[in-house]
Amino acid sequence: MSERANGKAKRFIQSALREWTYGWSYQNSGERTAALASWQHHYDWHRPHSGISGLVPMGRLDPTGNNLLTLHN
Numbered sequence: 001m002s003e004r005a006n007g008k009a010k011r012f013i014q015s016a017l018r019e020w021t022y023g024w025s026y027q028n029s030g031e032r033t034a035a036l037a038s039w040q041h042h043y044d045w046h047r048p049h050s051g052i053s054g055l056v057p058m059g060r061l062d063p064t065g066n067n068l069l070t071l072h073n
Contacts, residue, residue, distance in 0.1 A: 011051070015043065 020039040026032040048054040061067055 019043075 016039075020036060021032065024035065026035070043057075045056055045058050048056060052060065
């Protein structure tokens, strides 16, 4: 893994720990696991990222391209 990719992975892990794992109170690990999909959706589609000038990651994809990732549900 390149240093750049490694740095991005570390940043994602830091955000996940701060905002998902420890950012809320959960009754048990099952409840925490159930919240992961919602948090990841927020992280990719709605949360501004300072490293990309306040954009959301999915906003960087070309919506007219043939890319399933651009489907927002």
